[in-house]
Amino acid sequence: MGDLGPEDKKGIGNLDDPGLPFNYAEREYGTVSMDETRARFQWTSEVAYKNVHRIVARGYDTTELMEEGYGMTDVLFVDFQARIASVEEDQMLNYVMIMALEDGLSAPAAVSRLVAQSKTFLTQACGASVHAFGHAYGAYSAFGNRLLDDLTAGRENGLDIDAIAQGIVDDNLNDESLGVSDLMLQDPAAKRMIERARKLGVAGEYVELMTAIVEKAQAASDTPVDIDMLGAMGAVMLDLGFTPEATWAILAVTRSFAAGAHFIEEIERAEYRRLGQVLTPPEMYDGPSDRPVPPLSEREANAKPALTTDLDEWAKQEEERKSVWGSGYSIHEEIEDPSKKTGVKSVGK
Amino acid sequence: MQRRADIERKTSISYKTEEKTVMRGYNLSDLAEEGYSFTDAMFVLFQNRIPAKEEEKMLRYEMGVFLEHSMSPSAAGAIGVAAGRPNLTSTIAASISTFGGVHGPGAAHGYMMKKYLRRAHEEGKTVEEIAEVLVDEYMDNGLPVMGMGQPQHTDSDPRAEPIHLKQEELGLNGVYLRLQRALEKYFHARRKKEGRDYVGVNVVGAGNTALCDIGFAPNAAWCIGSVCRGFSCAAHALFNMKRGRAWAASKREPMVQMLDLSMIKYVGPEDRIVPKQSERAEYAKNQKEEGEYKKWVI
Numbered sequence: 001m002g003d004l005g006p007e008d009k010k011g012i013g014n015l016d017d018p019g020l021p022f023n024y025a026e027r028e029y030g031t032v033s034m035d036e037t038r039a040r041f042q043w044t045s046e047v048a049y050k051n052v053h054r055i056v057a058r059g060y061d062t063t064e065l066m067e068e069g070y071g072m073t074d075v076l077f078v079d080f081q082a083r084i085a086s087v088e089e090d091q092m093l094n095y096v097m098i099m100a101l102e103d104g105l106s107a108p109a110a111v112s113r114l115v116a117q118s119k120t121f122l123t124q125a126c127g128a129s130v131h132a133f134g135h136a137y138g139a140y141s142a143f144g145n146r147l148l149d150d151l152t153a154g155r156e157n158g159l160d161i162d163a164i165a166q167g168i169v170d171d172n173l174n175d176e177s178l179g180v181s182d183l184m185l186q187d188p189a190a191k192r193m194i195e196r197a198r199k200l201g202v203a204g205e206y207v208e209l210m211t212a213i214v215e216k217a218q219a220a221s222d223t224p225v226d227i228d229m230l231g232a233m234g235a236v237m238l239d240l241g242f243t244p245e246a247t248w249a250i251l252a253v254t255r256s257f258a259a260g261a262h263f264i265e266e267i268e269r270a271e272y273r274r275l276g277q278v279l280t281p282p283e284m285y286d287g288p289s290d291r292p293v294p295p296l297s298e299r300e301a302n303a304k305p306a307l308t309t310d311l312d313e314w315a316k317q318e319e320e321r322k323s324v325w326g327s328g329y330s331i332h333e334e335i336e337d338p339s340k341k342t343g344v345k346s347v348g349k
Numbered sequence: 350m351q352r353r354a355d356i357e358r359k360t361s362i363s364y365k366t367e368e369k370t371v372m373r374g375y376n377l378s379d380l381a382e383e384g385y386s387f388t389d390a391m392f393v394l395f396q397n398r399i400p401a402k403e404e405e406k407m408l409r410y411e412m413g414v415f416l417e418h419s420m421s422p423s424a425a426g427a428i429g430v431a432a433g434r435p436n437l438t439s440t441i442a443a444s445i446s447t448f449g450g451v452h453g454p455g456a457a458h459g460y461m462m463k464k465y466l467r468r469a470h471e472e473g474k475t476v477e478e479i480a481e482v483l484v485d486e487y488m489d490n491g492l493p494v495m496g497m498g499q500p501q502h503t504d505s506d507p508r509a510e511p512i513h514l515k516q517e518e519l520g521l522n523g524v525y526l527r528l529q530r531a532l533e534k535y536f537h538a539r540r541k542k543e544g545r546d547y548v549g550v551n552v553v554g555a556g557n558t559a560l561c562d563i564g565f566a567p568n569a570a571w572c573i574g575s576v577c578r579g580f581s582c583a584a585h586a587l588f589n590m591k592r593g594r595a596w597a598a599s600k601r602e603p604m605v606q607m608l609d610l611s612m613i614k615y616v617g618p619e620d621r622i623v624p625k626q627s628e629r630a631e632y633a634k635n636q637k638e639e640g641e642y643k644k645w646v647i
Contacts, residue, residue, distance in 0.1 A: 003619075008622055012623060031610075032610035032611045032613065034611050035605050035611045038603060038604055038605050039603060040605055041606060041612055043425070043428075046588055046592070047581070047584045047585055048419040049420075050420070050501065050502075052502055052504045053502070053504055055417060057417040057581070062413065062414050062417050062508070063507050063508055063511050066409075066413045066414050066511070066515070067515075071386070072409055072413040073387055075417060076580055078417075079581050079584040091384070094386045097387040097390075098377055098385065098387055098390045099370075101387070101394065102362070102363045103365060103370060104370065105354035105358060105360060106354070106355055109355075110356035113358065121446075121449060122572055123448040123449070123575045124446050126575065126576050127442035127443065128442060130445065131439065131442050182350075186367040186368045187366075187368050188378070189370065189377070189378035192378055192382060193378075193381075243587075245437055245590075245591075246583070246584070248438070249437055249579075249583030249586075250580060252438055252441060253577075253580050256445065257391060257394065257572060258394055260569070260576060261362050261395055262360070262362060264572075265360060265361065265362055266358075269359070
């Protein structure tokens with residue numbers, strides 16, 4: 001490898017253009033030699049290792065854990081928190097996971113069933129269902145990090161729980177990740193979960209903060225609201241010591257078991273879908289009316305170039321293009337202030 | 350706010366109203382309040398029944414030993430996906446999706462057991478006799494016997510034999526364990542007779558056997574195993590996302606990273622000149638006639 005020279009490479013497209021900041025023809029071929037100055041690559045983990053004889057998570061042999069009577073949910077504390085949970089904490093996690101297991105024909109089940117229709121592996125459907133836990137349906141990360149950050153910042157500023165809760169409600173009353181909404185006004189399950197956490201003695205500062213948030217939100221809202229499943233699960237999981245991200249992962253995976261059952265039922269009771277089988281009736285369509293395809297020879301006359309060359313024109317086009325659903329122009333993604341860090345701060349509308 | 354189901358289906362698994370969520374007839378909140386475990390709920394989900402205490406213990410054990418497996422295709426998949434810093438859920442989805450035909454508890458082992466048990470029933474053979482038929486049919490055809498051997502735990506899978514023992518201790522040794530034990534016994538004897546190395550039962554052979562004996566269908570068992578692994582893969586992905594560097598190629602790390610350029614070994618065709626469009630027709634014709642390209646076709 002690497003025996004082609006610049007003389008072999010002249011005159012390819014724009015690659016000899018003097019505007020290029022380098023001479024493309026002189027760029028090397030060949031793979032990069034092994035870097036002997038640093039240690040070779042190894043899978044590095046603080047979570048677990050295994051050898052021929054054992055599997056060890058956070059220092060505990062997992063087979064020995066089971067032989068000692070620990071269970072699957074105990075391993076979640078070991079993997080995510082590197083500790084053995086109290087009996088009450090384990091009971092509470094089981095409780096939360098039962099509540100997270102099923103949710104009827106909502107997005108994860110629907111995704112799993114749609115994937116199932118294509119005749120694929122069960123695992124692909126289960127995996128796909130996890131994707132349904134975005135930042136609205138599965139807002140555990142946004143919810144938890146807000147509580148974590150605001151509690152920490154509030155404490156540093158000498159605020160009490162009441163004031164911190166008020167600040168959260170003031171800034172986020174209608175946010176889908178507040179944990180307070182009108183979703184469970186008639187279903188006591190979220191409130192029962194909070195009570196169970198108290199009875200088991202595992203409720204801590206996050207349940208306390210969440211309770212205050214509910215009170216403040218109820219006072220601020222024009223319509224009835226109460227703690228919802230996101231608020232109950234999110235607060236309890238934080239008090240159990242799980243980070244918002246661990247909570248997100250655990251509860252999304254938990255639902256994936258049920259997504260598997262939905263996959264199976266879909267296979268058992270419904271039919272596979274063939275390519276081209278599914279029709280979309282015109283009644284569901286609200287795009288441009290049917291129109292003739294212009295002759296290719298008249299392309300220039302019919303084409304509408306997207307190019308804009310001044311900012312007024314650009315701004316006008318940005319607005320106009322919002323009328324094309326599916327173009328993406330109606331979605332705004334807020335970018336982090338680059339003086340802090342880069343990256344997308346939020347996704348969606 | 351629209352609160353209709355996201356897909357219209359008749360389902361016997363669950364329903365949800367403004368008042369409650371009900372799975373197989375049980376209000377989920379009542380199930381949790383009553384003190385049932387998550388593993389109890391798995392029996393309700395997949396089997397529409399409350400399990401006996403021993404059955405629940407068996408499932409808890411099986412899921413517990415299977416949950417974490419350090420670096421397997423599932424964890425490697427999650428970590429690889431995490432390098433690009435997508436949402437955490439994508440790493441989990443990737444890890445669960447690695448469970449295909451050869452990694453983890455595929456449904457195939459369960460279906461294999463059912464197939465041979467059915468044959469025994471129809472042909473009037475004992476479980477032990479059909480176990481020998483099973484092993485012979487696979488080995489005579491040069492096929493691996495499902496549930497035997499693990500590429501990393503070459504000295505016997507640390508989870509497998511203990512699962513068998515736990516199943517027996519809990520009094521759950523049903524027809525599936527009888528078949529599995531019998532096929533293992535005959536498998537070991539045949540390999541020994543042929544002068545071949547010892548190959549132990551793996552976690553699929555042991556775990557699926559236990560899951561079948563406590564009533565889970567092969568696909569339900571597959572779901573339980575592969576989704577359960579998603580938990581630990583999330584931990585591995587999180588570790589990399591929180592403690593590691595994105596892209597996994599930084600030269601500032603003391604250790605060469607997974608995606609460092611020096612990790613790439615190329616064994617394809619030699620470097621070659623991109624033909625001019627004016628030469629294309631002849632070049633392509635010659636290339637096809639020479640046929641050397643065929644050895645690279647995948």
